[in-house]
Amino acid sequence: MDVIKPFDPWKSKLCTCGDKYSFNPYTGCMHGCLYCYATYIPRFYSVRLKKRLLTRLEKDLKRLDLKKPISMSNSSDPYPPIEKKHGITRKCIELMRDYGVKLLVVTKSDIVARDADILSEMKCCVSVTVTGFKFARILEPNAPPPEKRIEAMRELKNAGIPVVLRLDPILPFINEDEVEEVLEKCNFVDHVVTSTLKLRGDSFRRIVSAIPWLEERYRNLYFKFGKKVQNSWYLAKNLRLKILRKVEEKCNEMGISCAFCREGFPFKAKSCDGQHLLS
Numbered sequence: 001m002d003v004i005k006p007f008d009p010w011k012s013k014l015c016t017c018g019d020k021y022s023f024n025p026y027t028g029c030m031h032g033c034l035y036c037y038a039t040y041i042p043r044f045y046s047v048r049l050k051k052r053l054l055t056r057l058e059k060d061l062k063r064l065d066l067k068k069p070i071s072m073s074n075s076s077d078p079y080p081p082i083e084k085k086h087g088i089t090r091k092c093i094e095l096m097r098d099y100g101v102k103l104l105v106v107t108k109s110d111i112v113a114r115d116a117d118i119l120s121e122m123k124c125c126v127s128v129t130v131t132g133f134k135f136a137r138i139l140e141p142n143a144p145p146p147e148k149r150i151e152a153m154r155e156l157k158n159a160g161i162p163v164v165l166r167l168d169p170i171l172p173f174i175n176e177d178e179v180e181e182v183l184e185k186c187n188f189v190d191h192v193v194t195s196t197l198k199l200r201g202d203s204f205r206r207i208v209s210a211i212p213w214l215e216e217r218y219r220n221l222y223f224k225f226g227k228k229v230q231n232s233w234y235l236a237k238n239l240r241l242k243i244l245r246k247v248e249e250k251c252n253e254m255g256i257s258c259a260f261c262r263e264g265f266p267f268k269a270k271s272c273d274g275q276h277l278l279s
């Protein structure tokens with residue numbers, strides 16, 4: 001395999017994703033999210049094109065067992081602003097449609113709605129991240145505004161495409177009080193997946209440099225009372241449970257399935273990443 005790889009959740013025992021492949025049409029991401037978990041990739045915040053991508057993708061598609069879905073993308077966004085000009089992701093989706101791929105799209109961009117025509121011809125589900133409204137410009141400085149992402153989700157849903165809201169991550173003191181508002185504005189989605197912020201050294205530095213009053217609070221919540229799991233710091237279990245239950249309860253009230261991402265708590269939804277919506 002060359003450009004399509006087995007999905008690798010960094011060997012996390014807490015990952016509940018079903019078996020799937022991972023495909024990133026671009027290297028790096030311009031959205032600049034402070035909490036990003038993929039910044040181990042060199043020069044991460046600049047987007048690069050991949051050489052001969054379509055040829056390489058087709059070679060992989062010919063060789064793979066396509067009963068497993070492909071997730072696009074897990075360590076970049078398939079819809080950076082330059083996608084409007086290059087249309088690379090669109091060409092990749094066209095090719096994957098021709099090979100009968102089951103596709104899980106994960107994005108933070110409203111550009112995805114442009115491809116509703118092709119996506120509606122495939123077994124596909126689109127996950128869009130919306131973390132909140134008040135801090136979006138600080139947390140996700142170059143990503144399209146959350147209102148535009150919600151509009152895009154609505155367009156996709158109206159085109160008959162299953163849509164997942166990624167309410168992820170939830171950051172203490174920042175967006176935990178906006179959870180209900182986000183869910184109410186996205187009340188048309190098919191599924192919700194949520195998680196609390198996991199901190200690494202670099203994301204901690206980015207977050208507290210943009211929001212200095214969080215520094216002491218996060219030092220306490222994560223490094224004093226939290227727990228290190230592999231390379232990330234988690235909040236204390238009772239605090240995570242309290243935050244996540246609030247999302248779950250609101251989803252229950254709205255009749256929407258809800259799952260947690262890498263939290264280690266059980267959930268009733270048939271999958272976390274929306275694979276159950278692919279049939």
Ligand code: SF4
Pocket residue numbers: 029030031032033035036037038074075076077108
């Ligand atoms: S959109 Fe995703 S990959 Fe891009 S910077 Fe934000 S969290 Fe990282």
